[in-house]
Amino acid sequence: MKNKAISDLFALVREKRPLVHHITNYVTVNDCANITISLGAAPVMADAPEEVCEMVTFAGALVLNIGTLNKGQIESMLLAGGMANDRRIPIILDPVGAGATRFRTDSAQRLLDELKITILKGNAGEIGILAGAEANVRGVDSHGVTGDLVKIAQHYSKRAGLTVVISGATDIVTDGKRILLVENGHPMMGSISGTGCMAASVTGAFAAVADDPVIASAAALAAFGIAGEKAAAGARGPYSFKIALFDEMAALKPEDLASGARISIR
Numbered sequence: 298m299k300n301k302a303i304s305d306l307f308a309l310v311r312e313k314r315p316l317v318h319h320i321t322n323y324v325t326v327n328d329c330a331n332i333t334i335s336l337g338a339a340p341v342m343a344d345a346p347e348e349v350c351e352m353v354t355f356a357g358a359l360v361l362n363i364g365t366l367n368k369g370q371i372e373s374m375l376l377a378g379g380m381a382n383d384r385r386i387p388i389i390l391d392p393v394g395a396g397a398t399r400f401r402t403d404s405a406q407r408l409l410d411e412l413k414i415t416i417l418k419g420n421a422g423e424i425g426i427l428a429g430a431e432a433n434v435r436g437v438d439s440h441g442v443t444g445d446l447v448k449i450a451q452h453y454s455k456r457a458g459l460t461v462v463i464s465g466a467t468d469i470v471t472d473g474k475r476i477l478l479v480e481n482g483h484p485m486m487g488s489i490s491g492t493g494c495m496a497a498s499v500t501g502a503f504a505a506v507a508d509d510p511v512i513a514s515a516a517a518l519a520a521f522g523i524a525g526e527k528a529a530a531g532a533r534g535p536y537s538f539k540i541a542l543f544d545e546m547a548a549l550k551p552e553d554l555a556s557g558a559r560i561s562i563r
């Protein structure tokens with residue numbers, strides 16, 4: 298895949314500075330806001346049912362994250378998501394912990410059933426559970442999926458009619474026809490909480506300026522992964538890595554993606 302398309306899309310995010318509306322979890326909400334700012338986009342974290350429909354009309358993308366789940370939050374997500382669908386605003390769903398409890402799994406499935414989700418981004422266990430594969434999720438962490446992850450993602454994407462992203466050492470992006478593999482990233486990204494949530498925020502910013510959710514997802518994961526690689530180079534431990542991650546995302550340039558994005562077509 299030509300990296301120029303990826304670098305051009307990154308430049309467009311910086312140029313347009315899209316508003317990304319988040320309804321997300323309170324553990325990582327500040328990290329998601331700051332990575333969005335560092336990328337060059339603008340975050341808003343509004344979840345009150347009284348304002349979500351109005352707020353989402355100003356946004357370029359809506360990111361839904363069920364990390365700290367409650368019934369009121371789901372209702373706000375459905376309200377905002379319905380308005381986003383009406384306005385053709387892309388929705389990114391991060392089904393954090395799906396499979397860990399019935400409430401989480403049922404809530405994620407309800408969002409998928411009642412909204413037109415553009416991009417479903419999760420780890421192998423979460424996507425595996427929603428796809429009907431045999432998977433193991435403990436808390437919000439994935440502990441393995443039985444079967445070929447690429448085929449699971451591809452078949453589920455085709456059946457559900459959305460773009461599926463499975464995050465991991467190699468990220469998988471597919472719309473059921475095309476399959477892109479993103480090799481960027483660093484093991485230290487798994488040493489802190491919130492990198493998965495932040496990846497969804499970055500994906501939202503790219504989706505806000507792109508017509509193609511597959512390319513948007515791959516570009517977002519490459520950009521976030523390159524920032525992680527650069528941050529890890531000088532980090533002394535998890536916390537210095539986290540600080541450097543924001544700094545490196547803010548310092549990232551289109552030419553860094555042109556030269557450093559490792560995206561292949563399967």
